[in-house]
Amino acid sequence: MRTNILLECVETGERLYITSKNKRNTPEKLQLKKYSPKLRKKALFVEVK
Secondary structure, rough: OEEEEEEOOOOOEEEEEEEEEOOOOOOOEEEEEEEEEEOOOEEEEEEEE
16 A cells, blocks of 8 residues: 655755655655755655655
């Protein structure tokens, strides 16, 4: 069962990326390093509801 999730930057608080994850395999919050245009570098993005 895949669900769509929104990713929010830890440093700036901007919500830029939408992805999907399988809740059965990864029940914890997803954390990915993605590009942040405000910081102009890669930053940590975490899952929000």
